[in-house]
Amino acid sequence: MxxxxxxxxxxxxxxxxxxxxxxxxxxxxxxxxxxxxxxxxxxxxxxxxxxxxxxxxxxxxxxxxxxxxxxxxxxxxxxxxxxxxxxxxxxxxxxxxxxxxxxxxxxxxxxxxxxxxxxxxxxxxxxxxxxxxxxxxxxxxxxxxxxxxxxxxxxxxxxxxxxxxxxxxxxxxxxxxxxxxxxxxxxxxxxxxxxxxxxxxxxxxxxxxxxxxxxxxxxxxxxxxxxxxxxxxxxxxxxxxxxxFSPRWLFLYPGMILMIAGLLTAIILLSGTKVHSLIYSTTAIVIGFQTVVFSIFTKAFAMAEGLIPDDYRLKKLLHFLNLEKGLICGIFLIFMGFMGSLYALKMWESNSFGFLNPSQTMRIVIPSVTCLALGFQVIFSSFFLSILALKRS
The missing domain is CATH 3.90.550.10 (Spore Coat Polysaccharide Biosynthesis Protein SpsA; Chain A)
Incomplete structure (x- = not known):
């Protein structure tokens, strides 16, 4: 045995x-x-x-x-x-x-x-x-x-x-x-x-x-x-x-450079005489903002799909900047843009809707339009980020 x-x-x-x-x-x-x-x-x-x-x-x-x-x-x-x-x-x-x-x-x-x-x-x-x-x-x-x-x-x-x-x-x-x-x-x-x-x-x-x-x-x-x-x-x-695979270098850094350069240039132009160049600087702000948002979209999606490790700093930021805060911020920007546009319209009305001095009105119209564009971008970007954050199996 x-x-x-x-x-x-x-x-x-x-x-x-x-x-x-x-x-x-x-x-x-x-x-x-x-x-x-x-x-x-x-x-x-x-x-x-x-x-x-x-x-x-x-x-x-x-x-x-x-x-x-x-x-x-x-x-x-x-x-x-x-x-x-x-x-x-x-x-x-x-x-x-x-x-x-x-x-x-x-x-x-x-x-x-x-x-x-x-x-x-x-x-x-x-x-x-x-x-x-x-x-x-x-x-x-x-x-x-x-x-x-x-x-x-x-x-x-x-x-x-x-x-x-x-x-x-x-x-x-x-x-x-x-x-x-x-x-x-x-x-x-x-x-x-x-x-x-x-x-x-x-x-x-x-x-x-x-x-x-x-x-x-x-x-x-x-x-x-x-x-x-x-x-x-x-x-x-x-x-x-x-x-x-690097949203920072593809989107974030170029976007931040565009936003900062556009903002500094806009501040200088608002106090000068070359007001038509203000269009380019504010356009840089809008494009830069959207590019920065793309970096957040990309990283949030990659984290949700398991393509890259979780970034706890981004998670904390997204937890703080939720949909409701994004909507409030976007509505505020739209309100500022609307009020600026209304003020420009009143200036035109006071001049009997006749000829206006571009160097005066463009300093109001261009920043107002920029606020309107940024406001809508913030609102729709907040909704899109909320979609990416939806729990799914």
Missing amino acids: MLLMLLIKVQQTMQEIASEKPLVTVLMPCLNEAETLGTCITKAKNYFLHHDIDGEVLIADNGSTDGSQEIATRLGARIVHIQEKGYGNALRGGIANAEGRYIIIGDADDSYDFSDLTLFINKLLEGYELVMGNRFKGGIKKGAMPPLHRYLGNPVLTWIGRLFFPSPCGDFHCGLRGFRKDAIESLNLRTTGMEFASEMVVKASLYKMQIAEVPTILYPDGRNRSPHLRSWRDGWRHLRFLLL
Whole structure:
């Protein structure tokens, strides 16, 4: 009886060991990479073997037609088929299907060395949730990166990313990076194209994840065909994502500059003679105000949808500036504009509706119209913010 129980216990233990997930998944997005895919898979597998690491190689195939799938199967890699085209789609599908606790992603063009992943794995085991490669610290081999990307595209986009977001990363677009699977899945990454690389870094920074950098060498890729990357198109997609994810820089700061500049200019013009220029300054105030409101709309929506972490300062502000206060403020501005317009009408009436001196009447009419416009903007903006704040499941 004791022997039987011992055998059952051993069998259960063996089953548990057999069912354990691998520690590391090397994930490679693939679209017609037959020339270099075999080399990348072999390097990753040999690394696992030589360092006694329980790992798997997963190929997120995005519809290859050049035999890449057969190469991956022959070399013992696992394949997940991703129907939706795009770099981001391939990686999101691969991450969802990866079995490793940690995932290391890299291009399948042999531009990164999968035979040396120790720096990434060590940092992950230390507790970092995202480990970024940095090609500018590790070295870029001759011919590995076009001059446009090396001296303009990557440095500028990385500088903008670090300016907009509190990120320690010095190379936002390095294709070799490692992360803890559950941590990245919690970010709910959504982009489908090349901007996926920026989204991962930005959201990890916003959610204050533990991020580390390691030097990474970039080699010339081993393909004879041109890369899938399109410099200007994909560069714009990265820049557009950074702007859309930063309402402060896209809306708030430009709006505040317009409002302040317009207000100061209007004050100066009201006491001078060039009254017609007052139209431009008050227009700047109206546009600036609407731009600032756009920043609040955008951030409130992004917080409600879980795209960015909650900003408690904005929540307190919105709690204070509720619909009722917005309506009162808007009605007051409309009243001021109406009274100013009525005063200008009385001036015209006193002149028997004849010729008026523009330098006198415009100083009253233009600010009055501005108050009317701002009043209606405040009212409708308050209603829209209240709609965004509605509770929904």
